[in-house]
Amino acid sequence: MNKFLLVLLFSTAMLQAQTVVEPDSTGVVKSNDSLVVQKTTTRDTVKPFERFKAEGVSAVVGEYVILDSDIDKAYVEMQSQGMSIEDITRCQLMGKLMEDKLYAHQAKQDSIMVPDAEINGMIDQQLQYMIGELGSEEKVAAYYRKDNIADLRRDLFEANKSIKLASLMQQKVIEKVEVTPEEVRTFFFSIPEEERPVFGAEIEIAQIVVDPKITKQAIDEVKGRLNAIRADIIDNGASFSTKAVLYSKDPGSNSKGGLYTGVKRDSPWAKEFKDQAFSLLEGEISEPFETEFGWHLLYVEKIRGQEVDVRHILMFPEVSQKSIDEAQKKIEDLKNQIEAGEISFAEAARKNSDDKETRNNGGQLVNPISFDTKFDLTKMDPTLSQQVYNLKEGEVSEVFTDRDRTGKSSLKILTVTQKYEEHKADFSKDYERIKKLALREKQIKVINKWQNEKIKDTYISINEDYQDCEFAGDWLKK
Structure with missing residues (x-):
């Protein structure tokens, strides 16, 4: 791949990695010594280092200060997320940090607002995760070298607000950027044929899902258990939190006593869940729903205000062996009918699949990352990949049991509706992918132009240790 595309792809990665290189988000120090970071192998205009003192100011951008230790912590965060730092220089990280601060500074100048409640909700989720991983607030504070959780919360607030402001500002800069078909064509054919990107093997998949039927008796039993818990809490003062730990089947909250914070009306919760959350008074408990x-x-x-903190207990009705056997027979019969040519897979899905999201589209799955129907075989969910890896187009998988995050079981069959072999980019076949690359290149150009204009009007001070860096933007105002 030529130098142009390498720069494009690197720039894209750095633009998207907002949380990776935002150094203030943790304050991690692994020992009492200065952070030890491995030497880089790429040429850097700042001398590679083994130990770098965590004092001193590296740069000032508007009202924001970037410390030497911030760059060290950015390396640590990248490593903690499994990213290689071999080819990432201090100059590159400094440039990215200054970009983030410039965005945040300009967002304030443009009166872009982020509600404190939104930031606090993000912090609550972060702290819940940290406490879940480490065991207590005291251990979290100690791990991040803070005297107490309140000090850590203050640092997280400033870091998260800066990240959010930067993100909103960047979105504003590029929100109206579009590419025409002619620009896409020009972008693609400007790349020498031998240097055009290679796209990996992909497949399109459809599914049929059959859920074992739940009887009225099973539903009555689970409602009875929930009503008994509710009565014990209301009549006897039992702890809702303790009941959630003991009985809730929600793996995302049971260890936290069923707690979810910052639930909003427009958040992606089930409608019935939000209806209950916003119809009850503080301290009230719903009926089973x-x-x-x-x-x-x-x-x-x-x-x-417009957010609520809730606790919930989730339970499932028991599924009888009879229901499981009936579901197994139904899906095996469907598989046999499809293989015998009596019905197409798509028609069988539309008439019989219990998955609401895919059945009307003939069972076609949508990639949750790219939002199209193609899946990269090397990046698929392992459970899904295992079932379809060796299937030919039109072949139906064996019946298998799949469990969602709550533990609910369903029976499934899959088919590969289309296979795309690994190939060098083709303008006609890969137009949408090429369009995304062309759009990203144009966005980068718009961002760079905006950035250099704002640099001229913003107070910038860079430590002499970084005066020889070759930044993408005109940060040194030469």
Whole structure:
């Protein structure tokens, strides 16, 4: 791949890695010594180092200060996320950090606002995850070298607000950028044929899902258990949190006593869940209610303006062996009918699949990352990949049991509707992919132009240690 595309792809990665290189987001120090970071192998205009003192100011961008230690911590964060730092120089990280601060500074100048409640909700989720990993608030504070959790929360607030402001500002800069078909064509054919990107093997997949039927008796039993828990809490003062730890089947919250913070009306929760969350008063407990995930009790712990903090208990009705056997027979019969040519896979999915999201489209799966129907075989979910890796086009997989994140089981069959072999980029076949690359290149040009204009009007001070860096932007105002 030529130098132009390498620069494009690197720039794209750096643009998208907002949280990776935002150094203030952790304050991680692994020992009492200065951070030790491996030497880089790429030529850098700042001397490679083994130990770098965590004092001193590297740069000032508007009202924001970038410390030497911030760059060290950026390396640590990249390593902690499994990213290679072999080819990332200090100059490149410094440039990215200055870009982030310029965005945040300009966002304030343009009166772009981020509600404190939104930032606090993000922090609550981060702290819950950290506490879940380390065990207690005290251990989290100690790990991040803070005296207490309040100090860590203050640091996280500033870091998250800076990241959010930068993100909103960047979105504003590129929101109206579009590419015409002629620009896409010019972009593609400007790349020498021998240097055009190679796209990996991809497949399109369809599924049929059959859920074992749940009887009315099983539903009555689970509602009875939830009502008994509700009565014990209301009548006897039992702890909702303790009940959630003991009985809730939601792996995302049961260890936290069923707690979810910062639930909003427009957040992607089930409608029934949000209806309960915003109809109850603080301290009230709902009656048992059903969502697509199961049966719930919900307790409103705190109302904070347009957000609520809730606790919930999730339970599933027991599925009888008879229901499982009936579901197994149904999906095996469908598989036999498809293989015998009596019905197409798509028609069988439309008439019989229990998956609401895919059945009307003949069972066609949508890639949750790219939002199209193609899946890269090397990046697929392992469970999915295992079932389809050796299938030919039109071949139907064996029946298998799949479990969602809540533990609910379904029976499935899959088919490969289309296979795309690894190939060098083709303008006609890969137009949408090429369009995305062309759009990203144009966005980068717009961003660079905007950046250099704002640099001229913003106070910038860079430590002499970085005066020899070859930044992408005119940060040194030469």
